[in-house]
Amino acid sequence: MDKKGNPWHCFLSCGQNILIIVMGIGLLDPGLCCPVECNCEHLLVNCTDKQLEEFPMGIPMDTRQLVLTNNNLTYLPSVELNLLIDLVYLDCSHNILGDSLEATFIALPLVYLDLSHNNLSKITLNTFYLLTSLVVLKLSDNPNLQEIEKDSFANNTGLRQLDLSRTALIYLDVSTVSLLPSLRTLGLSFNPWDCYCPLKDFLKWVMETDIYFIDAENMTCNTPIHIHGLLLKDTEPHINLMCLTTLYERDYLFLGLVGFVIFGSGTVVAWLTGVCVVIYDRLCGSSEDEEDEEDDERHPPPKPKKTQELAV
Ligand SMILES: *[C@@H]1O[C@H](CO)[C@@H](O)[C@H](O)[C@H]1NC(C)=O
Ligand SMILES: *[C@@H]1O[C@H](CO)[C@@H](O)[C@H](O)[C@H]1NC(C)=O
Ligand SMILES: *[C@@H]1O[C@H](CO)[C@@H](O)[C@H](O)[C@H]1NC(C)=O
Ligand SMILES: *[C@@H]1O[C@H](CO)[C@@H](O)[C@H](O)[C@H]1NC(C)=O
Ligand SMILES: *[C@@H]1O[C@H](CO)[C@@H](O)[C@H](O)[C@H]1NC(C)=O
Secondary structure, eight states: OOOOOOHHHHHHHHHHHHHHHHHOSOOSOGGGOOOTTSEEETTEEEOTTSOOOSOOSOOOTTOOEEEOOSSOOOOOOHHHHHTOTTOOEEEOOSSOOOSOOTTTOSSOOOSEEEOOSSOOOEEOTTTSTTOTTOOEEEOOSBTTOOEEOTTTTTTOTTOOEEEOOSBOOOOOOHHHHHTOTTOOEEEOTTOOEEOSGGGHHHHHHHHHOOSEEETGGGOBEEESGGGTTOBGGGOHHHHHHHHHHHHHHHHHHHHHHHHHHHHHHHHHHHHHHHHHHHHHHHHHHHHHHHHHHHHOTTSOOSHHHHHHHHHO
16 A cells, blocks of 8 residues: 555644654554655655755654665754654665764664765764664765774674775774674774874774775775785784884883993993992091101091091
């Protein structure tokens, strides 16, 4: 049965939906409502390729699968979206969603979320932290996505597939991906990775992990320029060399400190030697004095002199 009604019918049933929300009772089957632009069938609402600029109104509340791909959506309204409390599958690919989508996903049991081919610029700790059922997350082809905050997926412990390919990412904290207990597939290719020492731990993890990388043959460094195009997996010698050089710089500091300590000790030893020489000299001088004393009794007795020197 095609539930797509005329606009009047849809308006009516949407009104009934609001009534249901307000009164908290199911007066009518909420599935009767379907946005005019979409096809609704078996808990699937399909609004593919409709040049939508706004999130469609009147989506049945029991919808489990919502397809909004190939439209011109710039944002997802949190209130309307989070009314769909049974939504497990959301495809918003090929839109122009921007910003970080913070506070967009609140109480949804989403298992599959496709946000690829959009205009996201940043992922933060608050973007996906309430989507604890998530298994597949596609963020590829967001050419302005420059930053994913450390541990942004920490709550998505069921995540098995994560695609971050074809973004503007130059850096990623290793724990953001390495601590995901269920991760099996990861896309990192065609990103302008900046393979300098800060990325070292991430690169080491990429070399050691046994998860599957999408397009692994195109997972390469962009900078530094002399290894442009080098596979992330092949960066070990380069990283060892480059980050050892950094270590050398630290060594210079260390060596400088050691040198200073040696110089200081040398000074102290020289001073002590000088003191000993003076004491020896005075002692010898004293014995000469003693010898002299026998000859000339006008000289002061040497003993107080000795104790004075011992005190030094
Ligand atoms: C949604 O509709 C489009 C055509 O409008 C179709 O190509 C596509 O397969 C549908 N998607 C689903 C998940 O049924
Ligand atoms: C939606 O985007 C497409 C491609 O970006 C563009 O050709 C089309 O004119 C846009 N439609 C509207 C209604 O803005
Ligand atoms: C995409 O986002 C950037 C900012 O990150 C903005 O300057 C640009 O206009 C956006 N593009 C579209 C098509 O909305
Ligand atoms: C993880 O999700 C729970 C709710 O399920 C929330 O209370 C908690 O703050 C989240 N943790 C993080 C690190 O975001
Ligand atoms: C991806 O990698 C393969 C194998 O190295 C190469 O032939 C292909 O040109 C690369 N694709 C792009 C778009 O760079």
